[in-house]
Amino acid sequence: MTVAGLDIGSRTIGLVVVNDGEIVFREVVDTTFDPLEQCRRLLAQRDFDVLVATGYGRHLAQANFADQVITEIKAFALGCSHVFPQCRTILDIGGQDTKAISLGEGGKVADFQMNDRCAAGTGKFLEVMAAAMGLLPEEMGRLALQAEGEVKISSMCTVFAESEVTGLIARGTPRPLIARGLHEAICDRASALLRRVGVRREVVFAGGVAHNPCMRVLLEERLGLQLLVPENPQLVGALGAALSVLSRDDVRA
Amino acid sequence: MSDYHAMWEKLGLDLAAHDGLLEVLPPLYQDCILSQENRPEGMQYFDFVFSEVHGLRIKELVDHRASGGIVVGTFCTYVPEELILAVGGACVGLCAGAQVAEEAAEQYLPRNLCALIKSSLGFKLAKVCPYIESCDLLVGETTCDGKKKYYEILNQLQPVHTMELPQRKDEADRRLWREEVRRLVARLEEISGRKIDEAALRDAIRVINEKRKALLRLAGLRKCDPPVISGRDALLINQIAFYDDPVRLTEKVNALCDELEERRDGGISIGGAHRPRILLSGCPMAIPNWKVPTIIETSGALVAMDEMCTGIRYFRHLVEEGAGDLEGMLDAIADRYLKIDCAVFTPNRERLDHISELVRDYDIDAVIYYALQFCDPYTVEAFQVQQELEKERVPFLYLETDYSSEDMGQLTTRVQALIEMVETQKPSVF
């Protein structure tokens, strides 16, 4: 059986097609203002028997073309434990959400935490701050990594932090220090969220922000352990969505 | 529906703003309540009462005042309804469950205050609540700091009698509270021009106890699995119980319960597959706040019980009947209200025990904690509730929200992830 998993996030849409347990296709596109059209384009000329959607746009997909939906929490749990069977804890920092998930036996979700409604501590926060400094998010990550020292960013609210950053720039604070401070702030948030579900090895770091080398280094220092990062951290949700059907079949057999 | 505009105008409502409010209610009611399948027939009464929430019931209150009665508005389950009834008054709950005139309210109140208080003032300032405009007296209480200070401001707009509620349950607290109950009696007697006598009070105790017994009977029927009534319908009934005529409400709830018993015995349920049973716990949900229960129930779970003031906390305890003379009855009333386990009390062991008891009695699969943003008592007490449930290994989901709808997506994801979690943990059941 061929299964397609579609993860419709606030920034990107990922598609993974799995056939007999093998990934036969994967792609990530931007969500844009017309996610439905983006999905259609992504799905055109793809062959599959079942389509499972996840992510914040899953209900939109269900109303239009998806056969089943699961939450991104379950999708990440399935995807991460497929890529790393030793995985017990997941940190997913995406465009608009940050999630910490703890897995029980058989990779089942045992507990989870999500950030509150605001963008504090998410990829969106980094994006807004990068823009405030006139940088691309990747550039900001690189700068932060080079910094020797940091300035403390005291506000986690995106709006307040933005004016804090503007103030720091006006005072002539070197950008690398600010960038580092911003990454530290997210790191604080993420590790607090992780501690609430319990940090047990192995810890997988997924979601778009896992591409950011500085975040990874800082988190590893903070948690005192090595993080496992999937090759395609943005596609773990889509993979999990596809696998959800297969694992159900396995149970039935 | 009749045209009530003349009546509303007389009450001093802002007709244009009020029409605007009435326009948003029917579609919301349709989405949250009427769209449910296999509802019991007995819900028709409550649908009707709701459709006339600003109409017929207000007319009854206007008529009641015209014939010499008083109307008293309350904001909290600690205010003894019996006393209001005993001076021939009608009691209406004024808790507000929708965002109204937020900016206007924020001219008086800080932004970081719970939605309940802010919208309560919003309704008053925007002149869109015919209930508060019908009141001869408002009765507040020193529960949380936000409400306590808010009543001082509200008092500038309309008379408020504030009861001092102790925050512990020792003997000294009991004495204070019994005194406060008598102070309310004096104020009610003054406003109504009627003395509370033994017969009237005995009768009032009986009437309100009967209402509680009917609501308890309904609560008991929510133990049925498969369910015979949804959590949303049960919530609606509890919400209506705060402002409807108590005798009529009791009759209608009992009639509904008769039907639900038939449903149970005949194997008729609200349909669908077996679903995870959720206990909702936390802050009150005033009309028309159905946001979280709707998310839960449209995601495939059932709200099997609510541990909140718009749930079992409102009617769990009865006033002891046969407590002798007037003084004895007043003490019995005071004692009953002091049993309520609101998070403003310290310590509040009763609430934790009650939650565990409900989890067992209602065969609960997970607890969803509903906290209004900026509500200190409930957001802080959530920690102990979670600790307690961890001991019993019951999944716990903490939701902090307000009256806006912009966090619907996030809340839905969390609730659905919880449901998935419960279902995968117990695959044999679901």
Ligand code: SF4
């Ligand atoms: S939650 Fe507490 S303060 Fe609020 S209505 Fe209930 S008893 Fe009163």
Ligand code: SF4
């Ligand atoms: S919800 Fe909390 S903060 Fe708001 S009035 Fe009730 S106790 Fe006070």
